[in-house]
Amino acid sequence: MVRLGREKQPPEVAIGLDIGGTKIHAGVIDRDGTILHMVGYPTKTTDMPLIEHIKQIAGEALDWQRNAMAEAKVIGIGIGTAGQVEWPSGIIRYASELLPNYTGTPLKEIITSAFGLPVIVDNDVNVMAITEARLGAGRNVQHMVGLTLGTGVGGVVVANGAILRGKWGGAGEIGHMPVDFKGIPCICGGIGCLEQYASGTSIAARYHERMAAFGETADSPPDTREVVRRWLAGDTAAIEVMDDAFRALGAAIAGLMHLYNPELIVIGGGLADIGEPLLSCIRKEAYARAMPSFAEGVPIVRAASGNGSGMIGAALQLWEYR
Amino acid sequence: MVRLGREKQPPEVAIGLDIGGTKIHAGVIDRDGTILHMVGYPTKTTDMPLIEHIKQIAGEALDWQRNAMAEAKVIGIGIGTAGQVEWPSGIIRYASELLPNYTGTPLKEIITSAFGLPVIVDNDVNVMAITEARLGAGRNVQHMVGLTLGTGVGGVVVANGAILRGKWGGAGEIGHMPVDFKGIPCICGGIGCLEQYASGTSIAARYHERMAAFGETADSPPDTREVVRRWLAGDTAAIEVMDDAFRALGAAIAGLMHLYNPELIVIGGGLADIGEPLLSCIRKEAYARAMPSFAEGVPIVRAASGNGSGMIGAALQLWEYR
Numbered sequence: 001m002v003r004l005g006r007e008k009q010p011p012e013v014a015i016g017l018d019i020g021g022t023k024i025h026a027g028v029i030d031r032d033g034t035i036l037h038m039v040g041y042p043t044k045t046t047d048m049p050l051i052e053h054i055k056q057i058a059g060e061a062l063d064w065q066r067n068a069m070a071e072a073k074v075i076g077i078g079i080g081t082a083g084q085v086e087w088p089s090g091i092i093r094y095a096s097e098l099l100p101n102y103t104g105t106p107l108k109e110i111i112t113s114a115f116g117l118p119v120i121v122d123n124d125v126n127v128m129a130i131t132e133a134r135l136g137a138g139r140n141v142q143h144m145v146g147l148t149l150g151t152g153v154g155g156v157v158v159a160n161g162a163i164l165r166g167k168w169g170g171a172g173e174i175g176h177m178p179v180d181f182k183g184i185p186c187i188c189g190g191i192g193c194l195e196q197y198a199s200g201t202s203i204a205a206r207y208h209e210r211m212a213a214f215g216e217t218a219d220s221p222p223d224t225r226e227v228v229r230r231w232l233a234g235d236t237a238a239i240e241v242m243d244d245a246f247r248a249l250g251a252a253i254a255g256l257m258h259l260y261n262p263e264l265i266v267i268g269g270g271l272a273d274i275g276e277p278l279l280s281c282i283r284k285e286a287y288a289r290a291m292p293s294f295a296e297g298v299p300i301v302r303a304a305s306g307n308g309s310g311m312i313g314a315a316l317q318l319w320e321y322r
Numbered sequence: 323m324v325r326l327g328r329e330k331q332p333p334e335v336a337i338g339l340d341i342g343g344t345k346i347h348a349g350v351i352d353r354d355g356t357i358l359h360m361v362g363y364p365t366k367t368t369d370m371p372l373i374e375h376i377k378q379i380a381g382e383a384l385d386w387q388r389n390a391m392a393e394a395k396v397i398g399i400g401i402g403t404a405g406q407v408e409w410p411s412g413i414i415r416y417a418s419e420l421l422p423n424y425t426g427t428p429l430k431e432i433i434t435s436a437f438g439l440p441v442i443v444d445n446d447v448n449v450m451a452i453t454e455a456r457l458g459a460g461r462n463v464q465h466m467v468g469l470t471l472g473t474g475v476g477g478v479v480v481a482n483g484a485i486l487r488g489k490w491g492g493a494g495e496i497g498h499m500p501v502d503f504k505g506i507p508c509i510c511g512g513i514g515c516l517e518q519y520a521s522g523t524s525i526a527a528r529y530h531e532r533m534a535a536f537g538e539t540a541d542s543p544p545d546t547r548e549v550v551r552r553w554l555a556g557d558t559a560a561i562e563v564m565d566d567a568f569r570a571l572g573a574a575i576a577g578l579m580h581l582y583n584p585e586l587i588v589i590g591g592g593l594a595d596i597g598e599p600l601l602s603c604i605r606k607e608a609y610a611r612a613m614p615s616f617a618e619g620v621p622i623v624r625a626a627s628g629n630g631s632g633m634i635g636a637a638l639q640l641w642e643y644r
Contacts, residue, residue: 084615094615143488157581159488164481166465166583170616171481173580178611179503181519181573190576190611197503251503254512258495259479259581261488289500289512293406293416294492 010073015061015117016315018124018308019043019054019081021098021151026061027308028069029315033135035308037064043099050102055114062115076118077111080127080314087169090121096187120317125154126163126172127313128303130320132266133158135312136304143262146303147174147253148269153195157260164260175199177255179248197248200224200271206241228274242281250285257286257294268303275302332395337383337439338637340630341365341376341403342446343420343473348383349630350391351637355457357630359386365421372424377436384437398440399433402449402636409491412443418509442639447476448485448494449635450625452642454588455480457634458626465584468625469496469575470591475517479582486582497521499577501570519570522546522593528563550596564603572607579608579616590625597624 013036018025020043027038039060045053058077065074083095083102090108092099108121129146132138138146142161148154155174157164164171175195176188183192196202204224211218214237222230231238253265265286271278283300303309335358340347342365349360361382367375380399387396405417405424412430414421430443451468454460460468464483470476477496479486486493497517498510505514518524529549533540536559544552553560575587587608593600605622625631 094613155581159481159486159493164486164582166481167585167620168583170583171581173583173613173616176580176613177577178573179500179514181501181570188613190613191573192501248503251500251513255499258498259477259493260486261490261492261495263489291416291495291498291510291512294495298489 010071012075012319013065013069013072014075014315014318015058015065015077016311016313017054017058017061017077017079017081018127018311018314019079019099020124020310021082021096024054024057025308025311026057027311027315028061028065029312031316031319033131033312033316035312036069037061038308038311039064050099051105051107051110054107055111058111058115074117076120076318077115078127078314078317079107079111079119079121080124080310080317081107081121082124084170084173085121085123085126087122087165088120090119093168093170118318120321122163122169122314122317123154124310124314125156127317128268128310129156129158129163129313130316131309131313132268132304134316137264137266137299137301141264143260144264144266145172145174145253145256145260145262146266146268147249148303149198149200149249149267149271150269151199151201153199154269157262159260174252174256177252179251179255194248194252198245198252203227203241203245203271206244207237210237210241224271228271232274232277246281246285249282250289253282253286253300254289254291254295257290257298261294263298265298265300266303267300268309272302332393334397334641335387335391335394336397336637336640337380337387337399338633338635339376339380339383339399339401339403340446340449340633340636341401341421342632343404343418346376346379347630347633348379349633349637350383350387350394351634353638353641355453355634355638357634358391359383360630360633361386372421373427373429373432376429377433380433380437396439398442398640399437400449400636400639401429401433401441401443402446402632403429403443404446406492406495407443407445407448409444409487410442412441415490415492440640442643444485444491444636444639445476446632446636447478449639450590450632451478451480451485451635452638453631453635454590454626456638459586459588459621459623463586465582466586466588467496467575467578467582467584468588468590469571470625471520471522471571471589471593472591473521473523475521476591479584481582496574496578499574501573501577516570516574520567520574525549525563525567525593528566529559532559532563546593550593554596554599568603568607571604572611575604575608575622576611576613576617579612579620583616585620587620587622588625589622590631594624 084093095102144158153175157172180192184196186193417424466480475497479494502514506518508515
């Protein structure tokens with residue numbers, strides 16, 4: 001075959017779908033990670049099953065592309081979802097009651113047959129590692145550990161430039177790394193998991209326990225945001241709760257350095273929005289607890305932030321795994 | 323080139339060198355992992371530097387081969403050594419005072435120039451994973467976690483069929499995974515590392531502390547072997563110490579399941595010689611603390627045992643990384 005010059009290719013886009021416990025976002029994303037269009041809905045619906053709701057939201061993003069950007073080629077649908085995802089089958093191995101009837105859903109298969117496009121499904125934290133590797137601190141990094149500190153604690157591990165998956169795709173479940181083997185029972189059935197000390201939910205819960213122990217009451221108990229505000233303002237109880245969170249996180253991160261020997265630690269999730277006051281406390285505890293041979297030259301940095309990071313990573317999977 | 327039948331090849335052997343804190347073993351090993359000859363010496367020498375001692379022991383194994391098995395071809399020297407090893411350079415990144423002046427030794431380079439043979443150096447726990455994969459429960463397993471419970475606690479992780487190494491080869495340092503972030507200070511500088519609860523040394527130390535707390539004295543405090551004997555005989559203090567070790571180990575193994583999503587957990591080291599009474603207690607705690615989606619169908623088994631497992635794995639590296 002003789003090629004006479006380069007043919008003009010249509011611009012490529014992918015649909016990115018971020019399915020969280022609270023919200024579902026869908027976007028039309030180009031290969032640079034630019035959001036060309038996005039829509040968002042609460043996860044909870046009363047008028048249809050969750051899977052129909054997901055299909056409808058994905059369809060809405062595709063409709064926008066067809067109307068507003070018909071010259072582009074949609075190369076597929078990338079999904080980052082809450083819950084445990086079997087890789088590469090894209091079956092939901094386990095999801096909490098925030099996503100009703102979601103456990104066991106063959107998500108990849110359902111979305112593939114609904115739209116007739118290539119579909120890649122991973123968990124919501126793993127896809128953030130792709131955003132990080134493409135647009136954040138993870139560029140040119142072969143070995144990385146990422147933690148998301150939000151409602152829960154999520155994790156992702158990159159080893160030799162690829163997401164570490166293990167037997168069925170569950171590797172990197174950092175929130176359920178025990179840091180206190182005689183500690184607080186965890187909703188997962190374990191004891192003393194990191195999530196019980198360092199998630200937003202737990203920080204608020206630990207603060208409420210302390211208030212109750214001192215006989216304090218409040219009409220509406222302070223949420224995580226308020227506990228953090230009090231911590232920054234010097235409230236003693238808030239300082240104690242946050243110090244515990246930092247010690248638990250520091251222990252976990254030191255352990256992760258010893259277990260994965262990464263080049264970089266990235267902290268994301270809602271709590272990371274606190275920025276330097278949070279990061280400097282985490283760094284202090286982690287570096288003090290890690291062996292110098294593992295900790296030296298390993299930065300602990302904030303994740304590429306901003307809304308849509310999960311949705312972007314979800315879409316970028318289409319190019320990543322091409 | 324035309325080949326008229328298969329030429330007869332000389333049998334291949336490799337020298338395996340196991341450098342521990344107490345003893346150094348060298349052997350002549352064939353590709354099936356059979357020990358054809360072995361020698362052993364205490365690590366400690368008074369009459370020469372450690373590195374000269376190592377060379378002498380390797381030389382002795384090579385002399386045996388030259389005299390007793392001259393028809394064989396020595397394809398190289400494989401070393402499994404205590405301490406932290408940079409991979410693949412074979413430089414000792416860190417070693418404790420059990421191996422004096424060992425930190426910083428370019429071991430691979432020194433042994434290569436001394437003998438003019440290919441040399442592969444890894445840490446003593448990583449090479450055991452090769453023995454396990456070739457001769458033990460790790461056959462046909464792509465994702466495995468190994469723990470050695472001995473003087474210390476060692477670890478190795480196999481992911482996608484290869485030893486997980488990370489940035490410089492340090493990954494899998496399971497003994498320094500914190501399981502109690504407000505717990506016992508560790509010799510590594512960390513706090514509450516698994517090794518402080520589940521190593522032979524720590525089990526004896528915790529038992530001595532308990533004796534002291536109850537005002538008991540002994541001319542020679544019981545060693546790990548004796549604490550284990552008392553545990554099996556129903557001694558209350560020994561049961562308490564061992565139960566703590568099992569809880570810590572169970573927490574760590576549950577965490578390792580969540581972090582690496584392995585197909586198999588293998589337990590080796592001196593304590594594994596206790597066999598089923600030990601393994602059943604570890605299994606009980608680990609399975610109770612792990613999420614079912616991660617623990618189901620993941621056996622916790624004893625490592626391919628017997629002396630020489632490290633030395634065999636050290637030698638097998640030559641065929642493994644060919």
